[in-house]
Structures are given as C-alpha cells and as structure tokens.
Amino acid sequence: MRSFPFAAALVILSACDQSPLGAPPNMPSTKVEQPVAAPVASAAIDGWEIDQTAYAMINTPLPAMTGAKPDGTAFTSEELRGRWTIVGLWSAAPPAEEANYTAALSSAADQDPDLDVLVIHASGTAPQPAPPWPMLEDSGALLSTLAPPTTPAYLLIGPDLTIEGYRSALSEAPDDGIKSVIRGVAEIRKQIAAPQ
Numbered sequence: 001m002r003s004f005p006f007a008a009a010l011v012i013l014s015a016c017d018q019s020p021l022g023a024p025p026n027m028p029s030t031k032v033e034q035p036v037a038a039p040v041a042s043a044a045i046d047g048w049e050i051d052q053t054a055y056a057m058i059n060t061p062l063p064a065m066t067g068a069k070p071d072g073t074a075f076t077s078e079e080l081r082g083r084w085t086i087v088g089l090w091s092a093a094p095p096a097e098e099a100n101y102t103a104a105l106s107s108a109a110d111q112d113p114d115l116d117v118l119v120i121h122a123s124g125t126a127p128q129p130a131p132p133w134p135m136l137e138d139s140g141a142l143l144s145t146l147a148p149p150t151t152p153a154y155l156l157i158g159p160d161l162t163i164e165g166y167r168s169a170l171s172e173a174p175d176d177g178i179k180s181v182i183r184g185v186a187e188i189r190k191q192i193a194a195p196q
Contacts, residue, residue, distance in 0.1 A: 046184030048165035055166035062161045067136040088119035091151040101170035104178045106133035
C-alpha cells in the first residue's frame with residue numbers, strides 16, 4: 001500500500017511539470033540539433049566566378065593548346081602570354097543573341113590595349129559570314145581539355161596564363177550587358193595587381 005501514495009505523488013508532480021526526487025526542473029533536451037548545411041556559394045565579381053566551386057580549373061595554368069587560325073596559321077596558347085584574354089568556348093552554334101554579345105565584347109576589348117578576345121568554336125559552329133572576333137576552330141580536343149560546365153562559356157586568362165575567372169553565356173549578363181562583364185574583368189585585374 002505504501003507504493004500507491006508514492007506512485008500517486010509521482011503522477012501529481014509530473015502533471016505539474018515538476019521533476020520528482022530532486023531532479024533539476026525542465027531539463028533541456030540532450031538531442032543535438034545538426035546544423036543545416038547552406039549551399040556553398042562560389043565567389044563572384046560582376047558575373048565572373050573566381051573560385052573552383054564554379055569551375056575546377058580556376059587558379060590553375062591554362063593547358064598548353066595548339067590549333068589553326070581561320071587563315072591557316074598556327075596558334076599556340078603561348079601567344080596569350082603577357083596579356084589578359086577572354087577565351088570563349090562554344091561547343092555548338094549559339095543563338096544570335098550570344099553572337100551579338102560576343103561581337104560587342106570583342107569591340108569593347110578593342111578599346112583596352114591589354115585585353116583580347118579569342119573564341120574557340122567547335123568545328124562548324126562559327127557564325128556565317130566570318131565573325132568579327134578572333135577565333136579558332138576546334139575538332140574537339142581544346143574544348144574537351146578545358147571542359148567548361150556549360151557552353152557557351154568564357155574564361156578570363158591572366159598574363160601569366162592562369163585561368164582567373166569563368167562565366168557562362170554572355171547573354172545571361174545583367175541588363176547592362178557587356179559593361180558588367182568588362183567591369184568584372186577590371187576588378188579581377190585590380191585584385192591580381194594589388195600587393196598581397
């Protein structure tokens with residue numbers, strides 16, 4: 001019979017949210033909440049991705065490349081050394097809007113004595129008539145070596161042939177179009193030139 005009053009006391013205490021037998025009141029849960037992992041955002045400067053979460057080859061040397069220019073003369077990636085170059089990568093014929101943006105980019109780069117544009121087209125994808133930008137036609141080796149996540153894509157190559165930035169189609173630029181792309185190039189150049 002003695003156990004009945006004790007059990008009744010326990011029921012009453014728990015109904016009042018009181019802990020029995022001197023236990024600390026309202027013990028916090030010992031369950032550890034796992035933080036929800038936020039998606040990893042890659043660093044960007046005015047539309048240019050500048051870390052390897054966007055493109056694995058950022059901050060790595062441009063692989064040695066060879067090819068032929070439309071006039072039949074030989075090209076090597078060493079020709080890009082000493083200048084900033086935006087290298088376009090097209091694995092298929094892009095929409096007319098992309099070609100228009102690329103023509104505007106080439107025109108804007110012509111205003112900067114230290115910036116060039118070179119577009120690598122997969123065989124048969126160059127706009128006709130011949131586009132107003134320097135280009136190489138690729139049988140597949142260059143594009144597969146550079147392996148951009150999507151095409152068209154663009155790489156910003158530094159004077160030391162390091163891949164400094166990546167971006168997707170120019171037609172995905174903000175409303176001010178090529179201006180933001182050129183601003184991003186200027187900002188990346190400034191960061192690279194700044195003393196560490």
